[in-house]
Amino acid sequence: MVMRAKGHNYHLECFACQKCSQRFCVGDRFYLFENKIVCELDYEEIISRNASLSNSLEKLKKRTENIEYTTSTSLSICNR
Helix, strand or coil, X not given: CEEEECCEEEEHHHCECCCCCCECCCCCCEEEECCEEXXXXXXXXXXXXXXXXXXXXXXXXXXXXXXXXXXXXXXCCCCC
């Protein structure tokens, strides 16, 4: 027997969250994320982690946007 979901076919024994291995039953919510089936709990964790990473990157971008970079056409060797 095969389960069909979002254009993909899965054997019943393979129709499980690919992060925590929880098997899905009829009516369970699941999500397709980067071509992997994940349960609702793991999907929410992934989205939360991605949002946190995105916020961190935005904060870093804001902190560094006023930094001026200069380039030098000549290099010198330090002789300390």
